[in-house]
Amino acid sequence: MIGVNKIEDIRRMWRRGESVAAIARATGVSEPTVRKYRDMDDLSPEPPRARRPEGELLAPYAATVDSWLLDDRKNWHKQRHTAVRVYVRLRDEEGYEGSYSTVQRYVRRRREEMAAEAEARDAQGFLQLDWVPGECQVDFGQADFRVRGVLTRGHYLTVSFPNSNVGLTQVFWGETAECVCQGLRNVFEFVGGVPARAVFDNATEVGRRVCGEVRTSSMFRMFAAHYGLDYSFTNPHSGNEKGNVENKVGYHRRNIFVPVPSFHDVSAFNARLLEDCLALSDGKPHYRLGAPEAELFEDDRSALSPLPPQAFSCVRWETRRCSKQGVVTIGGVHRYSAGPAYARAEVNVALGAFEVSIVDQESGEVVASYEREWGDVPTDSSDPTLQLRLLCMRPGGWRDSVVRSSLPSELVSFLDSEEPAALAADLRTLRDETGQRGWRHAVEGMRRSLEATGGLDAATVSLAAARAASGDERVEYDEEVDLAGYDRAFTLVEGGGGDAA
Numbered sequence: 001m002i003g004v005n006k007i008e009d010i011r012r013m014w015r016r017g018e019s020v021a022a023i024a025r026a027t028g029v030s031e032p033t034v035r036k037y038r039d040m041d042d043l044s045p046e047p048p049r050a051r052r053p054e055g056e057l058l059a060p061y062a063a064t065v066d067s068w069l070l071d072d073r074k075n076w077h078k079q080r081h082t083a084v085r086v087y088v089r090l091r092d093e094e095g096y097e098g099s100y101s102t103v104q105r106y107v108r109r110r111r112e113e114m115a116a117e118a119e120a121r122d123a124q125g126f127l128q129l130d131w132v133p134g135e136c137q138v139d140f141g142q143a144d145f146r147v148r149g150v151l152t153r154g155h156y157l158t159v160s161f162p163n164s165n166v167g168l169t170q171v172f173w174g175e176t177a178e179c180v181c182q183g184l185r186n187v188f189e190f191v192g193g194v195p196a197r198a199v200f201d202n203a204t205e206v207g208r209r210v211c212g213e214v215r216t217s218s219m220f221r222m223f224a225a226h227y228g229l230d231y232s233f234t235n236p237h238s239g240n241e242k243g244n245v246e247n248k249v250g251y252h253r254r255n256i257f258v259p260v261p262s263f264h265d266v267s268a269f270n271a272r273l274l275e276d277c278l279a280l281s282d283g284k285p286h287y288r289l290g291a292p293e294a295e296l297f298e299d300d301r302s303a304l305s306p307l308p309p310q311a312f313s314c315v316r317w318e319t320r321r322c323s324k325q326g327v328v329t330i331g332g333v334h335r336y337s338a339g340p341a342y343a344r345a346e347v348n349v350a351l352g353a354f355e356v357s358i359v360d361q362e363s364g365e366v367v368a369s370y371e372r373e374w375g376d377v378p379t380d381s382s383d384p385t386l387q388l389r390l391l392c393m394r395p396g397g398w399r400d401s402v403v404r405s406s407l408p409s410e411l412v413s414f415l416d417s418e419e420p421a422a423l424a425a426d427l428r429t430l431r432d433e434t435g436q437r438g439w440r441h442a443v444e445g446m447r448r449s450l451e452a453t454g455g456l457d458a459a460t461v462s463l464a465a466a467r468a469a470s471g472d473e474r475v476e477y478d479e480e481v482d483l484a485g486y487d488r489a490f491t492l493v494e495g496g497g498g499d500a501a
Helices: 005-013 020-028 031-039 061-075 083-094 100-123 179-193 217-227 239-255 265-279 293-302 384-393 395-400 400-408 409-416 420-437 439-453 458-469 482-492
Strands: 133-146 150-161 166-172 199-202 209-211 213-216 229-231 315-319 328-332 333-339 345-350 353-359 367-369
Touching: 005 020, 005 031, 020 345, 061 083, 061 100, 061 217, 061 229, 083 100, 100 150, 133 239, 133 384, 150 239, 166 179, 166 265, 179 217, 179 265, 213 217, 217 345, 229 395, 315 328, 328 345, 333 367, 367 384, 384 395, 384 400, 395 400, 395 420, 409 420, 409 439, 420 458
Parallel strands: 133 199, 199 229
Antiparallel strands: 133 150, 150 166, 209 213, 315 345, 328 333, 345 353, 353 367
C-alpha cells in the first residue's frame, strides 16, 4: 500500500483530467496502482486485519526445527542450516505446507533467542557445575624446560574438558595469538574435532578487557571463524569460572614437567606430550562423577564439530623493510637476515609460534626461515649457532645457510660431498659439540678429526673438541706409568707364546 499523500495526489490529478500515464510518471507509481486508487469508491479507514498467527502452520514442526538448529552447533559453520534449507527439508521430509517467509522469520527469531540465552549464560559467569560434553576451558601456565642443554623458562597452553576432567597441554615460548592458535589447532587435530565452546581468561593477544569490554585479536577472530568455534571470556577476579583448567595447569606441571623435561625439538616434544597427557586419565575415575575419565572423554569427542577441510595457518603476516645489510628486526631486538640481495627492500614476514619466514613480495617464495627467538635479549640470525639448531631439522637448507659460510673451506668441501643422511648426522655432531664446548672449539674439533682420520666420527670430534677447549694441555700422571704389560700382551696376541701372567 502506498502512502496517503500519494493517494491524495492521484485522486487530485485525476480530477484535473490528467491521464493515467502522466499521473504514474508524476507520482512514481505504476499505472495499475493509479487505476486502483482512481477507481476506489470507499477510502474509509478499515479495521486492522487479523493476522494469522505466524506459527499456526509451523507450530507442529517447531520442535523439529529447534533440534536442527541445536545440532548445528556441532557442525562446521559452513555446513549449518540456512532458512532455505530448513524450509526445503520441512516441505520434502515433513509435509509442511506453509510459506518460506514464515520459516525464515521463525529461524531468525529462534537463532536470536538461542544467542540471547548463550549471552545470558555468559553474563552469569558460566557458574554451572555440570559442563556440557564438548566444552573446554583454556589457560596458560609456566614451567622450566631444558632445551638443547639450556634451561629455559617456557609457557604451556592447557585445554581442559570439564565434563571428563581430561586436559591436553602444548609448550610454547610466548603467549601470543599465534601460539594460542597453534596450540588449539594441535589439540583439535589430536582429538579429531572442534569443541562446542571455549572459555578463556584474558590471555595475551587473544582477549583483553578494556573498560569492561573484551577486545579480541583479529588473528584469533579469523581462527575462531575458520573452525566455527564459539568462545567467551571469564569475568575479572572470577577464577572459579575456569577452575577446572587452572587445576589442570598445576596438575600437569607437577605430573608431567617434574623432573624438568629435556628435549631438542619442541614440536616433536609437543606431539608426544598430547599422548602423555591423555595417558594420565587411563584408569582414573572422575573426581566427582566416579566414572572413568577416559569413558567420559569419549562423550566429549562425540560432541565435537568436524574439522574444516583445510587447516588454519597459524602465522601473523607483517611487511618489513630490510636494512642496508638485508636484515629485518622483529620485536625490536631479534634480527633475521634476508640476504644482501634484499638490502633496503620490502619483504613479507610470517611469524609463527616457532618459526620466522621471510618471503619475497613479488614471487611469494620463501627467502629464509629461522627458528623464532623470544625474550628481551638481542639475537642475530647471522650467528651460526642460532641457525644450526634449525638446520639440523632441515638439512636441505645447508647450501644457503649461514652455518656453511662460517666453516673452514676444507670442512665445507667435505660436507658438500656427503650424502644427505651423513650430512644430517655430522650437523647434529656439530650442534651437540657447540652446546658442550662452544662454536669455536666444536669447529676446531671437526677440523682436527677430518685432518687426522679423513672423516667426522662423533667420538673423534668430541675428543678433539675437548682437547681444543682445554688448550691442548699435556696430561700429567702422579706416578710413572709402566707400559711393559701392554708389550707382553701384544706378544701373546701375535703368537709369541709365554706366560701372560
